[in-house]
Amino acid sequence: MTRLSDWMQASGLARLDAQVLVGTVLGWSRAQQVAHPEQELRDADLARLNALAARLRAGEPLAYVLGEREFYGLTFRVTPDVLIPRPDTELLVDLALQTFDALPPLSARRALDLGTGSGAIAVALAHARPVAQVWALDASAAALAVAHANAQRLLPAQRAGGAIRFVQSNWFSALREAEAAVPRFHCIVSNPPYIAQHDPHLPALRHEPTLALTGERPSADGLGDIRYIVTQAADFLHDDGWLLVEHGYDQADAVRSLLAAQGFRAVFSARDLAGIERVSGGLCPHPRATQSAPKIV
Ligand SMILES: C[S@@+](CC[C@H](N)C(=O)[O-])C[C@H]1O[C@@H](n2cnc3c(N)ncnc32)[C@H](O)[C@@H]1O
Known part of the structure; x- marks a missing residue:
């Protein structure tokens, strides 16, 4: 013994x-x-x-070994198909909830979580604001299965079936194709892949999906997917809708510039608990710019 x-x-x-x-x-x-x-x-x-x-x-991360990780007070199941939710990302949920709370009482609240992974952001939003309509989108079918299972487990039974609409899509493409009218949101939140192609931290993250870290087409500055999202998002926002994007510790200036260049208003960055500018966002451009889709490089 x-x-x-x-x-x-x-x-x-x-x-x-x-x-x-x-x-x-x-x-x-x-x-x-x-x-x-x-x-x-x-x-x-x-x-x-x-x-x-x-x-x-x-070297396998503790969250994968245990099969779970806490995020926003909820315990999410995680598999190697999804990024392990990080505490920094809770800032994105806080800011999204603030945009909901600034809307007139009783008006609809519709949010889109772009690149939902484990469903951490989408489920946290649906859990915190039960009346909200939340859409969760990811390119990975395996990630969506994990997110769907987390929604079933973590949301009250009467909400679990319909609280979140899960969509498999390469960023906005399925939204453009599937709906007769393009859906619009009061808030689009995203923690997209933003790690640069040759970032020295990548080897330490080898257990997590490459699609979640550098994206399908890794870019030298890590901003390829953010650039694409920022140029497309206005088509899916209400006039008073916000785009909120998480990014790397040294990317805030660049993301604010991208937002400003697209005409987003009230562009800002918010700091995480470590004091690092971690999320940048802005209000839907007005009038909307009509942009052609950029290529992700
Ligand atoms: C950094 S992870 C974020 C996961 C989760 N939202 C979180 O914060 O823990 C980025 C997510 O974006 C998804 N993704 C990457 N490229 C995508 C694309 N072209 N279209 C849709 N989703 C994509 C990945 O599969 C991954 O789940």
Whole structure:
């Protein structure tokens, strides 16, 4: 028999990671673990702990090993088909909710989450504002399946079926093609791929989908998808609708310039908890510019 404290020591993991795995496998709180280091592990638990620890030691992110990650107070299932939701992205949800709350009472609230991944943003919005109509779009069918399952699990039963409309699409293309009239939104939110092609951080993110990190066509500055979204979004916004885009720590100036060049009004950037400009946005151009679609390069 192996004692809990012996396994912890031999696991080769940071103490907190080891405690999280023990919590998952044994269902024990950290306080219980500290109080009973002498606990002997059953063979089945030991085998499971060793298997999970091996994945962590091999560099797999904890969220994939556990199959879940908390975002906006909700526990999302995650698989390697989706980006692991980041705390920074909660700022995007906060700002989207502010745009909803600025609308006249009782008026409709319709949001589009572009590149929904696990569904983190779309589900958080639908959960926080149950009357909102939320659309969630992604190019990846596998990601949409994860997002759909998260909506089913996390939204109240009467909302889970219809609260979010899931659409597989290369950015706006399905919206242009499928609807008799182009749908318009009060808020378009997106955490698109924005990592540059040769970014030195990419190897550390190798377990997450390339489509989520650099996009289908990686660009030298990482801004290819943001550039495309900014030039297209006005066609899908109400006149008082906002576009809100997450971006990299050094991309705020460039994204504000892109928004201003497209005629977006009240262009701004907001800082995340680390004080970094993380989200930029603007109000629908007025009058709308008629643009031809740029190529993603
Ligand atoms: C950075 S991840 C964001 C995931 C999620 N919204 C979040 O914040 O955790 C970007 C997402 O955009 C999707 N995506 C990439 N290229 C796309 C495209 N051309 N059209 C639609 N979605 C795309 C990816 O599949 C991925 O889910």
